[in-house]
Amino acid sequence: MSDTITRGEDVTSDLDKKTEPASSLSRSYADSDRISARRIVQPLQQFLHTEASGGIVLVLAAAVALIWANGPFAESYHAFVDHHITIDLGFLVLDESVEHWINDLLMAVFFFVAGLEIKRELVHGDLKDPRRAALPIAAAFGGMIIPALLYVGINLGGEGANGWGIPMATDIAFAVGILALVGKRAPASLRVFLLTLAIVDDIGAILVIAVFYTSSLNFGWLGAAALAVVAIVVLQRLKVYAIVPYVLLAAFLWLAVFESGVHATIAGVILGLLTPAFPLHPPSAVLGLIHDRLTRLRSRPEDGVADETEQNELENIAVVSRDAVSPLRIWEHRLHPWSAFVILPLFALANAGVELSGDSFGALLTDPVPLGVIVGLVLGKPLGVMAASFLVIRSGVAKLPRGVGWLEMAGVGLLAGVGFTVSIFISGLAFSDPVLVDEAKVGILAASITAGILGYTALAARKTTA
Template sequence: MASASIPRPQVLTERALSALERFSHIEAVSGIVLLLAAMIALIWANSPFADSYEHFWNTQLTLGLGDFSVSRSLHFLVNDGLMTIFFLVVGAEIRQEIRDGALANMRLATLPLGAALGGVLMPAIIYTLLNHGSEASAGWAVPTATDIAFAVGVLALLGKSIPSGVRILLLALAIIDDIVAILIIAVFYTVSLDYLGLLVVVGGLLLVLIFQRMGIGKAYAYVLPGAIVWFGLLKTGVHPTLAGVILGLMAPVNSKPAVERPLDTIGRTFHELMERFSQTGDNPQAVAKPLKQLRHAEREVLPPVQRIQVGLHPWVAYGVMPLFALANAGVSLGGANLDEAVSQSVFVGIILALVLGKPLGVILASLALVKLNICTLPDGVTWKGVVLVGLLAGIGFTMSIFIAALAFSDPALLSSAKLSVLAASTIAAMIGLIWGKVKF
């Protein structure tokens, strides 16, 4: 029975939560939150409280049962644990695009695929030419990545003057870029393999497939097999966050088979619910079954691959990624020690590769594909739009810092790499904004 009067605190709370929900779906906001987290980390790491930054993220968390215990740092929890959720969303996005998006067929995928590969190869070539034969050469893959959240967030700041085709091209390019980055991590930054771990991974994946065949659709049921895959990859020697990508790619693109379509079930159950309410009043036992059917059908309206994205995106955008930035962007300007030749090479190489190499690779690859009649520019996309996509692709941030942490064991080189990624991403974003304001 509806209440005749709703308490004012409840009304105000509902309005605030509704405004917060609308605010959270503005793409530019997630980029701003990510930037603020990076700035806080940078200020913290260079403040009088700099020691507390390192101490905090190196704090050990211990989980024990009897004589068995595992101890890991907060930094590990963020980079190897929470980032798995980020990669799960990325994997689901890739799966969705392969199904019915920009990667659904070669005709649609050719331009973003070629542009993305050009945007990976050119920065790697520029960096390698500058650092070949030195200790810094291990970071060749750092400038190959594009940060989806930051790039799309900056694009959103330009407003509705930017054609939708440009946004789609940038998204497709960034997704392919992530696929390449994931392959690079798996192939080039895996030192050795423990094949016993692979058996654990296979066991976890088989459990996922069994659950899917059984029609289990509730997300929490997959936490156990997901954890098994994660642990198996960790034991194997491959970065465990790749478990997220694998599970995202395995997400079904269709709702599970059923005798009745979810929308039909919702309609039928709603009428049944209304009848029972009219007959029995507020008796909870009488309406429990149709309410359960209604919740189940409501969940099945969206296929799992979309439920992953819708359900986890706010947590990733406003939780996981800001925490990652907070844990990794805290570069001590003194620790970078740019007086050393090797640190200078890393710093200059990454900045040139991201700011110059990324747009150059994207534009030249796109130009070659179009001039050779292999593909055409998408509807609504002009060459100035391709240039904008290339400029924004130079925003590396999340994935670039992630790869840097795998590439460099020397703290001084890692600090230089992180600092250069932050500087290059800022420069690329500013140039992209200026180009977008002037040309659109």
């Protein structure tokens, strides 16, 4: 290890001798001093890199959907989401509405990113250490079981009983976004706890979708999906690094899962969990190779112009540097912006456009489906999170994160009650009756807003971080 560090320092030394100051590098338009760049592009970049940005964009998309569906252009909204797009593959014809293409195909990419996050936490994060993971895992289970039980208690024997999975979900983007708005008043350890809890919650939601909200199975297509998984594993063992075979197999896996009766988004989760979490080359080997190539570059006469040989060397350095980063990290960083700022807003736009009226608001506390959702998310989530946490702490298995008290745990429990994305997603799987789906969505919107406001208020009550 010491040799690796020394060689790394040599690389830095070579760079200092060979390269010009960073100020001499040409700047892109976005980094320039032009008025449009400074007033529009740079503030936009800063906003997109804040933790709250994904949640804010999601709120805006949901607001647009609600205004569109309840305004004078409501017909055009329904024409948009109900418009059918047909894809003829020759051996199979896929005919789905825009809403279902978003829910089945684009959301598979969202769940692929979720699968990558889950694997990262299992291999490198808090879920790797059972003792550190005990508290958020217990809190997540409590935050899933209690809301489901409360919902069942309200809807037992009714036509909405199958929606028990709706209040189990937590929307990571919203929850983390609200916590970011709290700022320094929330300890850093609280963010780690909330992220781990939400990821475990994602695992639970995925299992619920796969096991309980799956229609009749087609075992032929299920077998085809299994063969696609085996093929991906074999390619990885053979050290095939070309991207094209994996893209083709991923597309076939999605199609096979879609046709099997299991919800198509599960294909995304499977692909995420299959993605390698370690790089092709160890960092020490890459540092040594970069050192050798930089040494060769340094020995060439300096004329201020990169000739073909120098450009080849620099290109090789870029390639080998990329091979020192795990595929999991590469794909998570590439797809996360698309998931947060394109796919989820499109999902909200296509699914949050429920018709609101005085009757729908009045039904929130009288009809069992929206009432069950609200009670489950606003009351059941914090109750489950705190009860389960209390039990594992009292038993000595875990302890509260540093600087976190029970007020903060209550706040996090409320933020976990912001179900939105996955709750809306499950509502479409739980009910075939559009009336029940809309009732559930109204309940989800009301519960998520209420839980978010209460959670923010509880966390903002503390003056400083401990």
